[in-house]
Each structure stands twice: as C-alpha cells, then as structure tokens.
Amino acid sequence: MAHVPLLALAARLRAGPTAFAAWCGTKDPAIVDGLLREGFDCAVLDWQHGHLDQAAISAGILAAEANGKAALVRIGVGAFAEAARYLDWGAAGIIAPMVNSVEDARLLAEFVKYPPLGRRSWGPVRALPMSGQLPLDHLRGANAATLAIAMIETREALDALDAILAVEGIDGVFVGPSDLSITLTRGALVDPVHAEVDAALTRVVAASRAAGKLACAFCMDGARAAELAARGFHLLSIGTDQILLRAAGRSELARARTGLPAGGKAAS
Ligand code: 3PY
Ligand code: MG
Numbered sequence: 001m002a003h004v005p006l007l008a009l010a011a012r013l014r015a016g017p018t019a020f021a022a023w024c025g026t027k028d029p030a031i032v033d034g035l036l037r038e039g040f041d042c043a044v045l046d047w048q049h050g051h052l053d054q055a056a057i058s059a060g061i062l063a064a065e066a067n068g069k070a071a072l073v074r075i076g077v078g079a080f081a082e083a084a085r086y087l088d089w090g091a092a093g094i095i096a097p098m099v100n101s102v103e104d105a106r107l108l109a110e111f112v113k114y115p116p117l118g119r120r121s122w123g124p125v126r127a128l129p130m131s132g133q134l135p136l137d138h139l140r141g142a143n144a145a146t147l148a149i150a151m152i153e154t155r156e157a158l159d160a161l162d163a164i165l166a167v168e169g170i171d172g173v174f175v176g177p178s179d180l181s182i183t184l185t186r187g188a189l190v191d192p193v194h195a196e197v198d199a200a201l202t203r204v205v206a207a208s209r210a211a212g213k214l215a216c217a218f219c220m221d222g223a224r225a226a227e228l229a230a231r232g233f234h235l236l237s238i239g240t241d242q243i244l245l246r247a248a249g250r251s252e253l254a255r256a257r258t259g260l261p262a263g264g265k266a267a268s
Helices: 005-015 029-037 054-066 080-088 102-112 127-131 135-145 155-159 161-165 177-184 195-211 222-230 241-257
Strands: 019-024 042-046 070-074 093-096 147-152 172-175 214-219 235-238
Touching (some): 005 054, 019 029, 019 241, 029 054, 070 147, 102 147, 127 135, 147 161, 147 214, 161 172, 161 195, 222 235
Parallel strands (some): 019 235, 042 070, 147 172
C-alpha cells in the first residue's frame, strides 16, 4: 500500500527509532515545508503559543503531507473540543497542553477517539480523502492511527502521571520542560534543563514505557534531543521555528562581525 503519512506516524513512533519533530508556530506553511525538507520526521503546529490561525493549521497539514510527513497539532489549554476539527483536516494527532488530571486526560481521549473509546463526531473532511480509505475502513483504523498526547508540565500532572498514562485512549505523554520547571521551582525559575525537570524526564520515560505508551518531550536544541533520544524517548521536538531562526541569525551575524576590525566599523 502507498505510504500515507497520516496513517503511518503512530506506528512509526511506536516502532522507533526516536523521531524528531519540527515545532512550527509561524503562520506561513513555507516554514513547515522548509523544515521538513531538512529531514525532520513530522511537524508540530503550535496553536497554543504560535501565531497560527485556523487557515495556517490547515495549510501546515497540507505542507507536511506534500513532504510525505504528518503533522500533529498542539491545541489551546482545555480546548479539547477543537481537537477533532484538526484531525478532520488531516492532522495525525493532538498534543494537549496542561493535562493535569485524569479528568483532563479522559476529556482529551473522548474528543480524539471515535466510539466506543471516545465520542469523536464523524466528519473527516480531508482525513478520509488523504487516507485513501473507504469510510468504514477509516473508522476502524482511526483510533489506532490518530494520537492523543497529554502534556505533562505541572507538579499536579507529575503526581497524576501513572493515572493519566492508564487512561484508555491516551497514546502518550509530552513533557513541556519550561512550564514544568516553573511549577517545580514554585515560580522561581524557567529552566528547561533544571535538575528536577531532568529527574521528571527519567520518571516519564520509564512510566510511559511500562504503560506501553509514547514518551515525548520538547527540547531546546539538538544536543538535548540527542541526550533524550539515548534515554529512550519516542518523539522529541527540537527548538521551535523561531528559536532555530534566531539561533542561525545570531550565529551567522557573529561570524560576519568577527570579520570586522576592532570597534565594529567596516573599513571603507
Ligand atoms: C514547555 O516547555 O512548557 C512547552 O510547552 C514546550 O513548548
Ligand atoms: Mg508549556
């Protein structure tokens, strides 16, 4: 059967090796396209903190598909009812921020999964044609192929980790290390590589694997992603489009400026 990105991502993540995601919050789908062409395995379209509007999410999903890759969408806090809309447009899964309790996790699963697991409403306007399937085949495979991923980014979420992972229909968890550092230090720091965050990451990967679910995390850069890949995570994002752009700009500008004479003024 032909490669169908929308249907292939979940199995690819479960089978390994670690996949790396391009995290995109800029409105132009050319950013998704440009990053995926560099070899990222999938895209995350960030509604929560990005500049994306609905049209940009729709276009971003198409840009990923044009590269033979799938897109996941991070929804807003508590915006579970939005989730199925992005799945209908062809997203391969939903990342929900600030899932702090079993109740939150159940709501997420309910909106992402069709009955009997959940109560997603039928209307895969683009997902069905993208899948190339007949409606009944699509319905039968959708719950396994579309991912419900709960973000663990508070102390409460860590306390409820095992119970969240046990919720039927939750496919995995995704650590948000910045928010987690803020809550673990009671607002004193924002430090995504803080020792307590690191200890939490160790716990999350072990608990997820024990539950047979996906362990995922946000990384600020490639070096951190390499470290967490070696520790057994299934999916890691590397920076964001804006972080990558700024880092490249900063580094190239510094290289250019080191060619200037002392005082920073170019010779005329
Ligand atoms: C966090 O680190 O809190 C995130 O949500 C990553 O985007
Ligand atoms: Mg966060």
